Amino acid sequence: MAENHQVIIIGGGLSGLATAHFLRKQEPNLDLLILEGGKRPGGAVRSFKNEGFLGEWGPHGFLDNNPESRELLHDLGLDKQAQRAPLGKFLRYVCHRGQLVALPQSPQQLISTPLLSPLGKLRLLADLWKKPVLSEQNIGQWAAHRFGREVLPLVDAAVTGTFAGDYQRLSMDAVMPGVRNLEKEAGSLLRGLRRKKKAPGNKKTGHLPSMLSFPQGMEHLIHTLVKEMPLQTESKVRGISHQHGQWRLESNDKVFTTPTLIVALPINGALPLLTPLIPPPATKVPEAKIVNVLLGFSKQVKIPYGFGYLAPERENRFALGAMFSTHMFPGRAPEGKVLIEVLVGGRRHPERLELNDDELIAKILADLGELLPLNEPPCFSKVLRPSGGIPQMEVGGHLQLLDWRHLCEQEHPGLHLNGFGWDGIGMNDMIKAAKKTATTILAGNKGQQEEAPVKPVYF
Numbered sequence: 001m002a003e004n005h006q007v008i009i010i011g012g013g014l015s016g017l018a019t020a021h022f023l024r025k026q027e028p029n030l031d032l033l034i035l036e037g038g039k040r041p042g043g044a045v046r047s048f049k050n051e052g053f054l055g056e057w058g059p060h061g062f063l064d065n066n067p068e069s070r071e072l073l074h075d076l077g078l079d080k081q082a083q084r085a086p087l088g089k090f091l092r093y094v095c096h097r098g099q100l101v102a103l104p105q106s107p108q109q110l111i112s113t114p115l116l117s118p119l120g121k122l123r124l125l126a127d128l129w130k131k132p133v134l135s136e137q138n139i140g141q142w143a144a145h146r147f148g149r150e151v152l153p154l155v156d157a158a159v160t161g162t163f164a165g166d167y168q169r170l171s172m173d174a175v176m177p178g179v180r181n182l183e184k185e186a187g188s189l190l191r192g193l194r195r196k197k198k199a200p201g202n203k204k205t206g207h208l209p210s211m212l213s214f215p216q217g218m219e220h221l222i223h224t225l226v227k228e229m230p231l232q233t234e235s236k237v238r239g240i241s242h243q244h245g246q247w248r249l250e251s252n253d254k255v256f257t258t259p260t261l262i263v264a265l266p267i268n269g270a271l272p273l274l275t276p277l278i279p280p281p282a283t284k285v286p287e288a289k290i291v292n293v294l295l296g297f298s299k300q301v302k303i304p305y306g307f308g309y310l311a312p313e314r315e316n317r318f319a320l321g322a323m324f325s326t327h328m329f330p331g332r333a334p335e336g337k338v339l340i341e342v343l344v345g346g347r348r349h350p351e352r353l354e355l356n357d358d359e360l361i362a363k364i365l366a367d368l369g370e371l372l373p374l375n376e377p378p379c380f381s382k383v384l385r386p387s388g389g390i391p392q393m394e395v396g397g398h399l400q401l402l403d404w405r406h407l408c409e410q411e412h413p414g415l416h417l418n419g420f421g422w423d424g425i426g427m428n429d430m431i432k433a434a435k436k437t438a439t440t441i442l443a444g445n446k447g448q449q450e451e452a453p454v455k456p457v458y459f
């Protein structure tokens with residue numbers, strides 16, 4: 001006998017849980033079930049605690065500038081519990097010619113920064129005269145055309161800090177459709193941003209957002225979301241089919257049916273399930289895998305004040321960058337100790353993930369030792385190897401996959417697709433998409449075409 005529910009969500013990660021939250025907020029009696037393949041919900045969001053140190057397998061935080069995420073935190077009563085690290089207060093560093101240089105935080109600092117030459121700074125303004133290129137571009141091509149080649153190491157750092165990706169492969173049109181629209185409409189990004197700022201109804205906050213986490217770590221969000229959620233773990237869905245307005249799902253030895261199916265999976269988890277419906281233009285997207293290495297030191301080690309640093313590829317460093325975790329979020333190390341978390345691998349260096357823990361730590365210490373005053377060995381170390389990677393929205397494939405997703409949803413009413421790597425990769429992207437899915441379903445599956453948001457870049 002098949003088990004029937006009004007709504008079934010495949011995937012108990014942030015996307016699935018947030019979608020369920022927004023649905024149940026409006027319809028508390030909705031008969032809904034979440035099927036999670038793993039032993040625990042939360043997917044990539046997972047915290048690590050040992051010997052008084054607190055680190056993260058996956059996300060370290062998200063910015064508090066997304067209305068849907070603010071709503072979620074408010075609903076869960078988490079807005080007051082959150083720890084906030086304001087971008088305006090904390091320095092962020094880029095590795096530049098073998099040294100850590102603070103990123104400019106204001107136009108005045110941009111004028112004096114050594115990260116760009118005087119000509120490079122002037123070249124930024126050429127954006128006002130550069131005609132938009134209409135065809136799909138990678139992020140590097142786009143940035144060089146608009147702002148000049150000198151900005152590329154900074155662009156590289158930004159892309160490394162978000163996608164652990166390659167700016168010469170990621171599609172500007174897929175990653176930042178809102179920015180591309182603005183540029184095409186106004187003929188220049190700077191002009192478009194100025195117009196947008198002046199537009200009626202545009203709320204001026206006047207300050208930079210904050211990075212947000214919780215004293216218990218990011219997984220606290222999952223633990224709170226999951227309370228009283230109808231969720232079955234160890235229920236991996238192996239196949240779906242659609243007949244007579246009903247979806248049929250096969251999971252272990254059970255069969256489920258529903259008229260409304262939400263596939264809230266990372267894109268590479270969704271593609272095999274969806275392939276029998278309509279063959280996709282690609283069966284897999286590239287991923288960037290990383291390891292996160294936690295290193296604890298005594299407070300004698302003077303870590304520069306700030307969030308951490310990122311290293312562009314041309315610097316030839318071993319690590320992609322590091323977070324100065326105890327500066328950002330106090331309480332992540334025992335009394336008298338500091339914690340830094342170092343990221344290695346990414347789209348361009350998967351081979352580094354093959355190293356064993358001791359080799360990794362030795363190479364990291366040699367690398368960081370040239371950038372930070374590490375004058376003693378670490379008192380604590382732990383290598384975290386997340387099983388999943390970060391999906392990459394690359395040129396020559398991702399836009400076609402988005403068109404195909406649209407076709408699947410059109411051809412199969414009652415099917416909704418959100419999750420890691422479709423419209424974005426950040427937690428705010430997941431929560432935004434979750435709210436949109438819930439709103440569409442509650443409006444009788446009538447989704448509204450929304451303008452792509454202009455996402456600001458902070459790294």
Ligand SMILES: Cc1cc2nc3c(=O)[nH]c(=O)nc-3n(C[C@H](O)[C@H](O)[C@H](O)COP(=O)(O)OP(=O)(O)OC[C@H]3O[C@@H](n4cnc5c(N)ncnc54)[C@H](O)[C@@H]3O)c2cc1C
Nearest residue numbers: 011013014015037043044058059060236237419420426427
């Ligand atoms: C290493 C790393 C670092 C990150 N850092 C940041 C950061 O600092 N800030 C930020 O905003 N974002 C960050 N992210 C991205 C963030 O983690 C994701 O946006 C978010 O976790 C995606 O949620 P999801 O539910 O879509 O996917 P997932 O978290 O992958 O969850 C999907 C769930 O579906 C389950 N599942 C898979 N297949 C099936 C199936 N067939 N049947 C049933 N269940 C299934 C999985 O077990 C999993 O629990 C990071 C991601 C990674 C990997």
